Amino acid sequence: MSASRPPRKPRTRLRRFLVPLAAAVVLVGGVCLFVQSGSRVFHPRPGDGNLPAPMGLADQLRDDVRHLSETIGERHPYRPEALEAAAAWIEARFHALGYDVRRLPVGIPEGAPFHTGETRVWNIEASRRGTERPNEVLVVGGHYDSKVATPNWRAAGPPQPQRLGTPGANDNASAVAGLLAIAEHLAETEFRRTLRLVAFVNEEPPFFRTEAMGSLVYARALAAEPDTEVIGMISMDLIGCYSPQVRTKRIPGTGLVTGLVDRPDYVAFLSNRRSRHFAREVAAVFQERGAITVRTAAIPAVHRSVAWSDDWAFWQVGIPAFTVTDTAWLRHDHYHELSDTWDRLDYPVMAEVVWGLARTVGHLVGAGP
Numbered sequence: 107m108s109a110s111r112p113p114r115k116p117r118t119r120l121r122r123f124l125v126p127l128a129a130a131v132v133l134v135g136g137v138c139l140f141v142q143s144g145s146r147v148f149h150p151r152p153g154d155g156n157l158p159a160p161m162g163l164a165d166q167l168r169d170d171v172r173h174l175s176e177t178i179g180e181r182h183p184y185r186p187e188a189l190e191a192a193a194a195w196i197e198a199r200f201h202a203l204g205y206d207v208r209r210l211p212v213g214i215p216e217g218a219p220f221h222t223g224e225t226r227v228w229n230i231e232a233s234r235r236g237t238e239r240p241n242e243v244l245v246v247g248g249h250y251d252s253k254v255a256t257p258n259w260r261a262a263g264p265p266q267p268q269r270l271g272t273p274g275a276n277d278n279a280s281a282v283a284g285l286l287a288i289a290e291h292l293a294e295t296e297f298r299r300t301l302r303l304v305a306f307v308n309e310e311p312p313f314f315r316t317e318a319m320g321s322l323v324y325a326r327a328l329a330a331e332p333d334t335e336v337i338g339m340i341s342m343d344l345i346g347c348y349s350p351q352v353r354t355k356r357i358p359g360t361g362l363v364t365g366l367v368d369r370p371d372y373v374a375f376l377s378n379r380r381s382r383h384f385a386r387e388v389a390a391v392f393q394e395r396g397a398i399t400v401r402t403a404a405i406p407a408v409h410r411s412v413a414w415s416d417d418w419a420f421w422q423v424g425i426p427a428f429t430v431t432d433t434a435w436l437r438h439d440h441y442h443e444l445s446d447t448w449d450r451l452d453y454p455v456m457a458e459v460v461w462g463l464a465r466t467v468g469h470l471v472g473a474g475p
């Protein structure tokens with residue numbers, strides 16, 4: 107019998123390797139499960155409700171996206187004439203449909219990080235007062251500005267207005283076209299609740315999540331209105347891409363973590379955790395009225411990139427809000443690129459999304475008899 111220490115068993119070495127690995131798997135799995143617990147799939151329910159979009163809607167959306175992104179082109183405070191042309195065009199369209207229209211000022215202070223000089227731009231709001239419960243308000247909106255050129259598509263770094271920027275067809279002429287189509291669908295209708303359709307300015311960097319963000323200015327004013335009870339806010343941001351792409355910008359593993367699978371055959375309702383019930387309620391209404399699958403995902407806002415759009419502004423004042431989107435850079439290779447042009451969007455599918463939304467919004471505000 108030997109008194110020397112027995113040789114280390116290979117099992118111990120294996121354990122040294124396996125224990126951290128197992129812990130990592132459990133941790134990552136736990137995070138995935140937690141995030142995925144916010145995800146649901148709502149397939150269309152065949153029935154009388156979800157009739158296909160009317161003929162002509164896809165063409166109308168294409169014309170409107172083309173007008174904003176090509177005829178008007180880049181539109182942001184560094185091209186004030188184009189931004190004003192976009193605002194005036196949206197305003198005129200809302201007026202022609204018979205809504206009460208307001209121009210609401212958004213101030214931009216002098217200096218960094220904006221470098222526009224002190225100036226003022228506008229949110230454009232179309233509203234119709236509810237006949238029975240006018241204090242109950244639904245807000246539906248999308249931003250009409252496009253992103254100024256920056257050193258890269260992620261928009262890190264200073265604005266470079268001397269360079270050409272994206273024409274912003276999908277981001278976000280698509281949502282403005284959708285907003286106008288929703289306005290048109292509901293133009294002749296009375297609502298029991300109040301509907302406010304808003305085209306927001308200054309969603310894009312360097313204004314995103316600053317005092318000069320149009321939707322933040324709007325949300326704060328809304329929250330300060332006495333007697334107004336906001337039932338929720340639906341934001342639209344990039345609603346035009348439903349075709350396979352190379353996926354140059356997609357982060358690997360996104361589908362596993364969030365439930366936002368690779369196949370581009372759905373539209374997503376993305377929210378923070380607190381707004382997930384509102385997003386699901388609306389998705390369930392959409393399911394009876396739209397001909398496309400909805401995936402909801404409630405992603406903890408742990409990182410700046412997780413706040414997707416103007417819904418973020420409403421979260422700041424405690425209003426439930428989510429964004430209707432094709433999932434932006436997770437799907438759309440042309441996101442924030444010069445190649446985000448009107449001829450690259452999938453209008454027939456986008457028409458189904460907009461048609462489903464228009465009828466969903468009508469239901470939520472109690473349109474019709």
Ligand SMILES: [Zn+2]
Pocket residue numbers: 249277278309343344415
């Ligand atoms: Zn956008």
